[in-house]
Amino acid sequence: MQADRDFQQMLVAERTLLLEGLSDKQRKALADDYFTNKQQVVDRFKKYTVLGDSPKEIEISKKFNEGLEAFEKTAADKFPLDKEGNIRKFSKAELITNSLGPVNSKFEGARDSLDQLQELILGMGDEEFKEADETYSNSIFLMSIISIVSLFGSVGICIFMARRIDGRINNIVESISNEGQNLENVSNTFKNKSVALSSISEQLSAAATETSSSLHEISQMIKSNTDGSNNVASLIQKSQELVTDGVKSLGDLGRGVKDVENSTTTLANTVEKSNSELNEIVKVFEEINVKTQVINDIVFQTKLLSFNASVEAARAGENGKGFSVVAEEVGNLAKMSGESADEISKLLVDSLKKVTDIVDVSSRDVNESLNLSRDKINKSVEISNQCQEVFTQVLRNFDEVSANSNEVANASKEQLIGVEEVSKAMQEISSSASLTSQSAHDLNTASSELSQAVNHIGEDITDLKGLIIAQIKSARHAVSNVVNFNKTKRNAETKKAA
Structure with a gap:
């Protein structure tokens, strides 16, 4: 029972280590409790295997050792706990699954073997009690038969078989004495068993009380x-909603950036068109400049013609004065x-230069601005995509954390139900321990009464033996008197006849 209690303490320590918010000190204390109870199970079972020698005990002990080895191997693989109370190989959800799944299966297998061994020990105790009770009943019946036979048969046959009956009665008395001694041994055995049973009941009651207190604390921790x-x-659900809104906003931002990029492209096309x-x-200015040069050529030729006309008018004298005035005006x-x-021409050249400069500067600035805008837009799109x-x-x-949180909540609810069931079971065990303690007390009282009865029977046997011996002596004396009387009577009759 103590080994089973240590097993239960191991399970409590293992499940408690799966709780959130434990400090390093608490985790180390739970790990120490886990390994200490585990070693106590091994040590207690080794002590018992030295005492248990029946084939059934050996078979169940072997099965328990195999189950314990399978549990230790599975626990080392699926629940690798170190001395500091850390388990780094698996996630919290995987540890909960492993603890409730393969590790618990191997644990319950080993524990079932231990329960079978406890049931076997209790069964053997019940069988010994039944055998002792049967021996006591047979002895009482045998003594009653012997007493009746001795009382009623001795009177009839003591006259004829005094010597033979004497030996047989001594054997019977000795047999009854031996049976009385056996009853006394059985009574002592009952006393020892009742003391051991009372001690076990007290330990079981104390363990049940301690376990109930621990289960109450664990229940509060699980509720918390x-x-x-x-x-x-x-909180995760609210955060999911915020993140979802953020994703939608980023999508809107990405579409806005795309619109800006399209607007920039349109602006670039417009600037390029401008x-x-x-x-x-500029080409028109160049053509005007060419036409202006043609006008300059025409002006030069007109001046030349005006000069020639002035020369000809001077040669004509008075007749050429009017023509000379016209030629002069044409020259002007x-x-x-x-x-x-x-x-x-100067204005065209200046305008052409300014327009050309404006086109060049505008093209360069617009191209640089467009390239810079494209780079920023691309970076914004890239950042937006990365953020998304x-x-x-x-x-x-968040979905995974929410799922894990739900699993932990469900597991906590299941653990709470299990703890409540175990608490009820511990209350029943405590009640059973009280009943067992009372039964042990009653058994001790019955053993004392049986011992007193055996002593009384021994005294009665001694008295019966003395009475039988006295009756035998009396019968012998009566037989001797009868023989002597008959002998005297025959002698008298012989003398009378003579």
Whole structure:
């Protein structure tokens, strides 16, 4: 029973290590409790295997050792606990699954063998009690028969078989004495068994009380853990909603960036179109410049013609004066036209240079701005995509955490149900221990009464033996008197006849 209690303490320590919020000191204390109880199971069972020698005990002991080895191997693989109370190989959900699955299966297998051994020991105790009770009943019946036979038969046969009956009665008395001694041994055995049973009951009651207290604390911790898991699940759900809104906002931002990129491309096309139109204007300026040069040539030729006309008018004298005035005015007009053409040419050159510079600067600046905008837009799109991927991954992680949190909450609820069932079982065990203690007390009392009865029977046997011996002596004396009387009577009759 103590080994079974140590097994239960191991299970409590293992399940408690799966709780959240434990400090390093608490984890180390639980690990020490786990390994200490495990070693106590091994040590107690080794002590018992030295005492248990029946074939059934040997068979169950072998089965328990095999189950214990399978449990230790599975626990080392699926629940690798170190001396500090750390388990780093698996996640919390995997540890819960392993603890409730393969590790618990091997644990219950070994524990079933231990329960079978306890049932075997209790059964053997019951059989010994039944055998002792049967021996006592047979002895009482045998003594009753012998007493009746001795009382009623001795009177009839003591006259004829005094010597033979004397020997047989001595043998019977000796046999009854031996049976009385056997009853006394059985009574002592009952006393020892009752003392051991009372001690076991007290230990079981104390263990049940201690376990009930531990189960109450564990129940409170599981309830607190369940409430924490529910709060975490609520926070995770709210965070999921926020992340979902963030993902939608990032999607809107990405579409907005795409719209900006499209607008930038449209602006670039518009600027490029404007530059193309400015280039067309530059071409018009160039054509005007060419036409202006043609005008300058015409002005030069007009001046030349005006000069020639003035020369011819001078030669004509009075007749050429009017023509000379016309030639002079034509020359002035040609001069004014030339000056205007020069000014137009200068303006065209300046305008052409300014327009060309504007087109070049505008094209360069717009291209640089467009390239910079494209780079920033591309980076913004890339960052937006990365953020969206991160938020998506965070959302998946939230889903996993939410699932794990729900699993932990469900596991906590199942553990709470299991703890409540174990608590009820421990209360029943405590009640059974009280009943067992009372039964042990009653058995001790019955053993004392049986011992007193055996002593009384021994005294009665001694008295009966003395009485039988006295009756035998009396019978012998009576027989002797009868013989002597008959002998005297025959002698008298002989003398009378003579």
